[in-house]
Amino acid sequence: MHKTLTLLLLALAAGGAAAAPADPLQAYVAQARQADPGFAPAASRGEAFFRLQRAAASGRIACTDCHTDDPRQPGRTRARKPIAPLAPVANAERLADAAKTEKWLGRNCLDVVGRACTAAEKADIVAWLISIR
Amino acid sequence: MRNHLPKIITLIVACGVSGWLFAGDHGEQDEGREGGGLPAVDHKAWRAECGACHTAFHPGLLPERSWRKLMDGLDHHFGENAGLDAATRKSITDFLAANAADRLDARRARKVAASIPSGETPLRITATAWFERKHDELSPGVWKKPSIGSRANCGACHPGADKGSFDEHAVRIPR
Numbered sequence: 001m002h003k004t005l006t007l008l009l010l011a012l013a014a015g016g017a018a019a020a021p022a023d024p025l026q027a028y029v030a031q032a033r034q035a036d037p038g039f040a041p042a043a044s045r046g047e048a049f050f051r052l053q054r055a056a057a058s059g060r061i062a063c064t065d066c067h068t069d070d071p072r073q074p075g076r077t078r079a080r081k082p083i084a085p086l087a088p089v090a091n092a093e094r095l096a097d098a099a100k101t102e103k104w105l106g107r108n109c110l111d112v113v114g115r116a117c118t119a120a121e122k123a124d125i126v127a128w129l130i131s132i133r
Numbered sequence: 134m135r136n137h138l139p140k141i142i143t144l145i146v147a148c149g150v151s152g153w154l155f156a157g158d159h160g161e162q163d164e165g166r167e168g169g170g171l172p173a174v175d176h177k178a179w180r181a182e183c184g185a186c187h188t189a190f191h192p193g194l195l196p197e198r199s200w201r202k203l204m205d206g207l208d209h210h211f212g213e214n215a216g217l218d219a220a221t222r223k224s225i226t227d228f229l230a231a232n233a234a235d236r237l238d239a240r241r242a243r244k245v246a247a248s249i250p251s252g253e254t255p256l257r258i259t260a261t262a263w264f265e266r267k268h269d270e271l272s273p274g275v276w277k278k279p280s281i282g283s284r285a286n287c288g289a290c291h292p293g294a295d296k297g298s299f300d301e302h303a304v305r306i307p308r
Contacts, residue, residue, distance in 0.1 A: 077185075077186045077187065078186075078212075078213070078283065079186055079187035079188070079283050079285035079286055080187075080281070080282045080283050080285070080286040080289065081184075081185070081186055081187050081188070081286075106214075106216070107213070107214040107215065107216060108214075110214045111212075111213050111214050
């Protein structure tokens with residue numbers, strides 16, 4: 001009876017952890033490894049991805065248009081609302097909520113990249129933002 | 134003493150004018166409180182989600198049909214993806230609908246609603262005749278100032294915009 005309960009609790013804990021890990025980097029790395037077991041996130045790739053100027057209907061578009069060149073600085077939306085810094089070193093709330101991170105990367109990749117980002121790309125971006133001091 | 138006379142006269146006139154201006158301001162503000170404005174409303178998800186990118190526009194600035202159409206098209210929201218999960222979207226839609234221009238019992242809401250022809254469903258507050266009329270004295274260049282930048286940036290000139298307060302006498306157009 002005691003053993004069964006322990007197993008049940010362990011299963012619940014594992015299930016909960018797999019459904020929504022608190023750390024978005026861990027979540028994206030785990031997801032990326034399903035396609036590529038050898039995947040390791042690279043901050044340098046994340047930075048290049050963030051700074052890349054992409055062709056868009058309205059000319060060129062990049063993450064930096066709204067977030068500025070420096071993720072430690074606040075940005076601005078098209079409607080001129082301030083955006084809190086992306087780098088956790090400047091904004092403790094950033095990347096603290098995996099669901100929120102996924103919501104914004106989900107939306108913004110469609111707008112800026114023109115498609116959903118892969119888990120590997122998201123892992124790289126998050127790894128870069130965390131690495132900023 | 135003679136040298137100071139013009140200054141003294143200027144001072145006296147200035148005091149008189151400012152006193153008159155203050156009295157006028159006071160009267161208008163009282164009028165605003167008596168129902169010219171929009172009632173203060175709040176909704177956590179509305180403030181968090183809509184307010185993340187732009188002023189959390191008061192629901193009383195568009196009719197219910199406009200809010201419903203807008204909330205049905207969040208994946209293509211004025212050129213940006215603003216998609217929400219179904220539960221959040223419904224919660225915000227219900228709030229917007231319940232406090233829409235054609236549902237609120239407030240003079241400003243009624244004026245907004247009345248300015249929109251019944252066959253039209255504007256998605257932009259700035260596309261309503263009410264908005265145009267209220268801003269027709271501004272030169273087009275004003276909107277292009279870096280400190281304003283967008284017609285959606287209500288708060289640049291209306292300090293109470295986030296609370297639904299657009300009192301004309303509180304307006305401060307930034308340089």
